[in-house]
Amino acid sequence: MIPLSFAQRRLWFLGELEGPSATYNIPMAIRLKGHLDRAALHQAVRDVVVRHEALRTVFPSVDGQPRQRIRKADSLSLDMPVVPVVETELEETLRGEAAHTFDLSSELPLRAILFEVAADEHVLL
Structure with a gap:
């Protein structure tokens, strides 16, 4: 380990000091x-994570x-859940998901969620 x-x-220290937070x-x-x-979208997101070690790094x-x-690329299981949502609830749902707190000791510092508003309309967060 490095x-x-x-x-x-600094990021680790602030996480320890403040506790779980979505500040960063x-x-x-x-x-x-x-x-x-x-x-294809899922594979594109995965390709970005595989190429950038910072997105595969945890701090145990x-x-x-x-x-x-630095997690090995072949050991990653990067999920991209598809969540149905109605337009009237989209903003609140996005706000809630954006407030996710990451566990820096074990969780990749990137998440991708695909919200399905209609059959031909999606929002990637």
């Missing part, structure tokens, strides 16, 4: 209209000290 960089140590989340919602190839503690553990 020691944390200064930026990672950077949510992005993208509305997709028309036919959607869900398998070893003897009370945080360490980087």
Whole structure:
């Protein structure tokens, strides 16, 4: 395991100090209209995670000290659930999901959820 960089140590320290928080989340919602190839979208998101080690890094503690553990690409099970939602509830649902708190010791720092508003309209968060 590798020691944390200064930026990672700061993020870990603040997480320990504040407790679970969505402070550093950077949510992005993208509305997709028309036919959607869900398998291709899932593979594209997975490809980004595989290419970028930072998106595969968790910070478990070893003897009370945080360490980087870069998860192997072939061991990842990156889920992208599809959640039906009606337009009137979409904003509140997105807000709730964007407030997700990550467990830096074991959870990848990226989530992808596909909300199905209609057969030809989706929102990727």
